Each structure stands twice: as C-alpha cells, then as structure tokens.
Amino acid sequence: AQSVTQLGSHVSVSEGALVLLRCNYSSSVPPYLFWYVQYPNQGLQLLLKYTSAATLVKGINGFEAEFKKSETSFHLTKPSAHMRDAAEYFCAVSDRQNAGNMLTFGGGTRLMVKP
Amino acid sequence: NAGVTQTPKFRVLKTGQSMTLLCAQDMNHEYMYWYRQDPGMGLRLIHYSVGEGTTAKGEVPDGYNVSRLKKQNFLLGLESAAPSQTSVYFCASTRQGANYGYTFGSGTRLTVV
Numbered sequence: 001a002q003s004v005t006q007l008g009s010h011v012s013v014s015e016g017a018l019v020l021l022r023c024n025y026s027s028s029v030p031p032y033l034f035w036y037v038q039y040p041n042q043g044l045q046l047l048l049k050y051t052s053a054a055t056l057v058k059g060i061n062g063f064e065a066e067f068k069k070s071e072t073s074f075h076l077t078k079p080s081a082h083m084r085d086a087a088e089y090f091c092a093v094s095d096r097q098n099a100g101n102m103l104t105f106g107g108g109t110r111l112m113v114k115p
Numbered sequence: 116n117a118g119v120t121q122t123p124k125f126r127v128l129k130t131g132q133s134m135t136l137l138c139a140q141d142m143n144h145e146y147m148y149w150y151r152q153d154p155g156m157g158l159r160l161i162h163y164s165v166g167e168g169t170t171a172k173g174e175v176p177d178g179y180n181v182s183r184l185k186k187q188n189f190l191l192g193l194e195s196a197a198p199s200q201t202s203v204y205f206c207a208s209t210r211q212g213a214n215y216g217y218t219f220g221s222g223t224r225l226t227v228v
Contacts, residue, residue: 009155032214043119043205043219044158051214090157094214100165101146101209102173103217105157 006106019078023091033074034092121220128196136191138206147189151202
C-alpha cells in the first residue's frame with residue numbers, strides 16, 4: 001500500500017523567506033503526486049500535481065515542486081513567503097493503476113508565516 | 116458553478132443518534148469520496164463510489180454507511196454515533212483517471228457528545 005510522509009507537522013518562516021515543505025512517498029513505481037492547501041475552515045484546494053511530464057511542476061500562488069525518483073520525494077517550495085500562504089499543506093499520492101483513483105494523504109504540515 | 120456542496124456545515128449529535136451527511140456535485144464527475152480529517156492524521160478514506168449505484172469501503176469504514184442513488188449525490192450515514200466519530204468530514208469528487216486531482220467540499224464539522 002502507498003504511504004506518504006510529511007516531515008514536520010509545523011513549519012514557521014518569516015515573510016519573504018524560502019518555504020520548503022517536505023514530502024516522501026513509498027512506492028516501487030512512480031505514482032501520481034499532488035499537493036493540496038487548506039485555509040482555515042475551508043476544504044482542500046489543489047496546488048499542483050505531478051503526472052509524469054516535467055519533473056519540476058509549477059502550481060498556483062507561486063509554489064512549485066520537484067519530483068525526484070531517486071529520493072522518492074516531492075518537496076514543495078516557494079521562493080518568498082507571504083502572509084497569505086499561512087495554511088495547512090497536504091501531500092497526496094495515487095497509484096497509476098488505481099482503479100478507484102484513491103488518494104493517500106500525508107499527515108499535513110501547518111505553515112506559519114511571521115511578519 | 117457550485118462544485119461540491121456539503122450539508123450541513125456543523126452538527127452536534129448525542130451518542131447513539133443517527134444522521135446523514137449529504138454531498139452534491141454539479142461537475143458530472145464519476146467518482147466520489149468521503150474522507151475524515153483528524154489532527155495529525157491527514158485525511159483518511161471512509162467510503163468511495165466509482166459510479167451511480169456502486170460503493171466501496173475505504174481505510175476506515177466501520178460505523179459508516181453510504182449510498183449513491185444518483186450520480187450527483189453521495190450520502191454518508193452514521194447509524195449510531197460514537198464520540199470517536201467526532202471529526203471533520205470532507206466529500207470530494209473527480210473524473211475517471213488517476214491523474215486528475217479531486218475537487219473538495221468545504222467540510223462538515225461533527226461533534227458527538
């Protein structure tokens with residue numbers, strides 16, 4: 001079964017600093033990978049996804065993620081944090097042969113942005 | 116364009132009571148899902164459906180039942196609520212094909228006392 005590990009349940013950065021949120025997956029075959037963002041009292045919104053095209057994926061709000069097969073990682077980055085980026089971020093994985101399109105989610109990382 | 120709509124948004128139940136959460140989507144998506152979100156545990160799949168009239172169990176199905184009588188609706192039922200079912204419940208939908216992301220509803224916060 002797939003599993004996803006997000007290192008660090010809480011990450012704090014200063015406004016303008018680099019954001020790095022870590023995600024590692026377990027799979028012998030490269031899966032589809034997703035990052036979602038959840039703002040307070042809202043549902044999850046898709047930030048970006050990796051589906052086997054370019055390994056560097058650009059998403060909304062200036063975020064990007066790089067798929068590294070050798071490290072089984074899909075870390076999320078943003079060069080300069082804004083206050084509005086404060087939210088919870090979830091990494092998720094889906095098997096390519098997954099008949100039900102089911103996603104397995106990591107435990108989430110809460111990003112705090114200090115002024 | 117409403118997307119995925121969940122009702123109700125909040126509910127407090129007493130132990131042993133029953134209730135139904137409704138999820139409706141207007142995107143003609145084939146697949147629909149119910150997840151629960153608990154602190155530090157991410158989202159865990161309760162049940163899912165790959166089409167009208169079909170349902171299947173996810174990771175944590177015990178204590179829940181579902182029905183998909185119409186393509187656009189996916190109902191989650193709690194027959195006898197327990198405090199362990201206190202959680203935030205999210206419905207999601209997607210097109211067929213594992214490379215599409217989900218569209219999520221805004222959630223239902225359920226407290227069982």
